[in-house]
Amino acid sequence: MExxxxxxxxxxxxxxxxxxxxxxRNANLANMKEDYLYHLALDSKxxxxxxxxxxxxxxxxxxxxxxxxxxxxxxxDQLKYKMIAGQTLENISKGxxxxxxxxxxxxxxxxxxxxxxxxxxxxxEILKLLxxxxxxxxxxxxxxxxTSGGLGLEPGTVVISEAAVDGILRPYMEVxxxxxxxxxxxxxxxxxxxxxxxxxxxxxxxxxxxxTMCTYDFYEGQARLDGAFCDxxxxxxxxxxxRAHARGIANIEMESLCFAAMCHRAGVKSAVLCVTLLNRLExxxxxxxxxxxxxxxxRPQRIVAAFIKQKLxxxx
Numbered sequence: 607m608e609x610x611x612x613x614x615x616x617x618x619x620x621x622x623x624x625x626x627x628x629x630x631r632n633a634n635l636a637n638m639k640e641d642y643l644y645h646l647a648l649d650s651k652x653x654x655x656x657x658x659x660x661x662x663x664x665x666x667x668x669x670x671x672x673x674x675x676x677x678x679x680x681x682x683d684q685l686k687y688k689m690i691a692g693q694t695l696e697n698i699s700k701g702x703x704x705x706x707x708x709x710x711x712x713x714x715x716x717x718x719x720x721x722x723x724x725x726x727x728x729x730x731e732i733l734k735l736l737x738x739x740x741x742x743x744x745x746x747x748x749x750x751x752x753t754s755g756g757l758g759l760e761p762g763t764v765v766i767s768e769a770a771v772d773g774i775l776r777p778y779m780e781v782x783x784x785x786x787x788x789x790x791x792x793x794x795x796x797x798x799x800x801x802x803x804x805x806x807x808x809x810x811x812x813x814x815x816x817x818t819m820c821t822y823d824f825y826e827g828q829a830r831l832d833g834a835f836c837d838x839x840x841x842x843x844x845x846x847x848x849r850a851h852a853r854g855i856a857n858i859e860m861e862s863l864c865f866a867a868m869c870h871r872a873g874v875k876s877a878v879l880c881v882t883l884l885n886r887l888e889x890x891x892x893x894x895x896x897x898x899x900x901x902x903x904x905r906p907q908r909i910v911a912a913f914i915k916q917k918l919x920x921x922x
Contacts, residue, residue: 617786617787617788617789618778618789618791628737628743628873629733629734629736629737629741629743629746629872629874630733630734630737630872631871631872635734635737639651641734641738643731643734643735644702644731645699645702645704645705645727645728645731646698646699646702646704646705646707646728646731646732646735647699647700647701647702648698648699648735650738655735655738655739656738656739656740658698658709658739659709659714659735659736659738659739659741660739660740660741661711661712662709662712662713662714662736662739662741662746663712663713663741663745663746663747663917664712664713664714664746664747664749664910664914664917665713665714665716665732665736665746665747665748665749666681666713666714666715666716666749666751666907666910667716667717667718667725667728667748667749667750667751667865668715668716668717668718668750668751668752669717669718669719669720669752669753669861670717671705671706671717673717673903674706674708674715674716674717675697675706675708675715677715677751677907678695678708678709678710678713678715679695680904680907680911681710681713681715681911681914682695682710684911684914684915684920685710685711685713685914685915685918685920686920687710687711695708695710696708699716704719704727705717705718705719705728712918713914714732716728716732718750718861720824720860720861721822721860721861722779722820722822722860722861722863722864725861725864725865726864726868729864729865729868729869730868733868733872733874743872743873743874746874746875747798747874747875747876747877748865748869748874748875748876748877749876749877749878749879749910750861750862750865750876750877750878750879750880751879751880751906751907751910752859752861752878752879752880752881752906753859753880753881753882753883753902753903754818754857754858754859754880754881754882754883755828755857755858755859755882755883755884755885755886756856756857756882756883756884756885756886757847757850757851757855757856757857757858757885757886757887758851758856758885758887759814759856759857759882759885760812760882760885761882761883761884761885761894761902762812762881762882762898762902762905763812763813763814763881763882764806764811764812764813764814764879764880764881764882764905764906764909765813765814765815765816765818765856765857765879765880765881765882766799766802766803766806766813766814766815766816766877766878766879767794767799767815767816767817767818767857767862767866767877767878767879767880768794768796768799768815768816768817769792769793769794769817769818769854769866770792770794770817770818770820770862770863770865770866770867770878771792771817771818771819771820771855771863772819772820772821772863773819773820773821773822773823773827773828775819775850775853775855777791777792777793778790778791778792778863778867779792779863779864779866779867779868790867790868790870790871791867791870792862792863792864792866792867792870793866793870794866794869794870794876794877794878795875795876795877798875798876798877799815799877801913802877802879802909802910802913803815805909805912805913805916806909808912809908809909809912811905811908811909812905813879813905813909814856815856816854816855816856816857817853817854817855817856818855818856818857818858818859818862818878818880819850819855819857819858819859820858820859820860820861820862820863820864821858821859821860822860823860824860828858828886829842829843829846829847829886830843830890831843831890832890832891844887847886847887848887851887857880857882858886859880861878862878862880865878866878879906879909879910880906881902881903881905881906883899883902
């Protein structure tokens with residue numbers, strides 16, 4: 607990062623080219639005798655991170671710990687991964703109550719909680735983990751698998767994000783650093799998105815490419831009428847959502863902007879796949895039966911699993 611003029615209030619920061627592929631861009635890390643990944647309950651002194659994670663090729667992020675545990679077991683079956691006798695899949699980060707982390711061969715399944723702050727912490731530590739493990743940044747792909755509110759889409763549709771924007775439709779994430787606001791562009795990989803869309807079609811999973819609005823709040827930030835506070839009318843809400851829809855917004859959630867910005871900053875290929883649980887143009891609350899929603903929530907997982915199997919040459 608170039609020196610910053612502290613007289614400026616807002617800095618727009620495009621990551622400079624890295625002299626060599628690396629998950630991290632922090633010279634301070636080289637001077638640390640030990641790196642404690644506190645929120646993952648792992649560290650570079652007491653764990654052989656290279657031996658544990660050197661073969662990782664795919665990192666799959668999702669908000670719910672139980673969902674990412676289920677995804678790990680699903681991938682175990684999909685990859686036909688055989689555990690050594692007496693072993694089972696365990697939460698590698700069980701020493702922490704912040705996130706869960708499961709490993710199935712070259713696949714990591716990790717929960718990130720809800721919202722940008724929680725996700726940001728996790729991505730920092732996952733990037734450092736992969737760096738300690740000696741993984742190749744050019745060979746690792748990050749996926750966010752989640753749920754969202756759709757705009758003008760049939761519930762159950764998977765939106766593959768072609769772009770991420772904030773609550774006022776700006777394509778960058780703002781981070782307050784040293785008393786300044788730094789703006790990091792949020793880009794996603796169009797080539798990867800095309801492959802994922804083709805994969806979705808091949809398995810019969812209803813999917814579209816679209817822009818994703820990422821907000822810092824679930825209620826007022828997403829123009830809901832059912833929060834504890836609401837200082838706008840239903841007409842105000844509908845006008846806002848219709849304007850967003852007219853500008854290409856297909857769904858709304860709370861993590862894509864951070865995910866896209868941090869992956870772009872690290873030079874990691876990434877994709878965001880979120881199923882829509884309702885059409886926000888028709889209401890705010892979800893009334894779909896639980897079993898139907900459970901099937902919908904598995905759709906992004908099915909697409910990514912099929913993609914990973916294709917890349918690994920695994921056939922049914």
